[in-house]
Amino acid sequence: MKVHFIMGEGFDANVFLIEAEKPILIDTGTGWNTAKAVRTIEQHIDPKEIDSIILTHRHIDHVGGAAELSHVCQAQLYASIDEAPPLIHGDKATTGATMFSIPFDKLDVSILRYDDEVDLGDAKLKIIHTPGHTMGSISLYHEQTGSLFSGDTVFADGGVGRWDFETGSYRQLLASIEMLKDLGPRNLYPGHGPYVEKDATEHIKTSLKFLRYAEIL
Numbered sequence: 001m002k003v004h005f006i007m008g009e010g011f012d013a014n015v016f017l018i019e020a021e022k023p024i025l026i027d028t029g030t031g032w033n034t035a036k037a038v039r040t041i042e043q044h045i046d047p048k049e050i051d052s053i054i055l056t057h058r059h060i061d062h063v064g065g066a067a068e069l070s071h072v073c074q075a076q077l078y079a080s081i082d083e084a085p086p087l088i089h090g091d092k093a094t095t096g097a098t099m100f101s102i103p104f105d106k107l108d109v110s111i112l113r114y115d116d117e118v119d120l121g122d123a124k125l126k127i128i129h130t131p132g133h134t135m136g137s138i139s140l141y142h143e144q145t146g147s148l149f150s151g152d153t154v155f156a157d158g159g160v161g162r163w164d165f166e167t168g169s170y171r172q173l174l175a176s177i178e179m180l181k182d183l184g185p186r187n188l189y190p191g192h193g194p195y196v197e198k199d200a201t202e203h204i205k206t207s208l209k210f211l212r213y214a215e216i217l
């Protein structure tokens, strides 16, 4: 399994290409940088080899590029049972599309079950329910390499996802990040900002410290 990082610019989310026997994409960005994402994918594989695109949660900076990327790759979109309905209905409010004035239409999304696995052929990613940023946010974990794809739940350098958007919860976010710390990941590939390799758990511990402090403020 090889991870290719397509960095989000500004508030655009990162996109990850997981190169494996059955390659996948994790998240799709706002849609502003889809051409760049496609060029990066093409440097490694034929985009049509991608059958599945996983959306970590409903927010427009992660799903805005989903329609075009699923078309280019001829791939199926997937989201959790709590995040798929607003995407299927084209909900412009809780996706944040209205707030950021980004066009958004109904998506054809299939449902991923919590605690299930994404099959990459020669590797598997565990689907972990990590609510708090949104109610149905997921993280994906590759146990053999300790690689965690955390969406907007936790970031490098002590960052955490916002919990004040609709369906967010401070308590749930805290519990989710505690759980991710207990996995003891080595590599952290978050939805925004840089990724870290080797000392991911230390970064998550810093995030927890910040988050607990935020409650006192």
Ligand SMILES: [Zn+2]
Pocket (backbone or CB within 6 Å): 057, 059, 133, 152
């Ligand atoms: Zn988000």
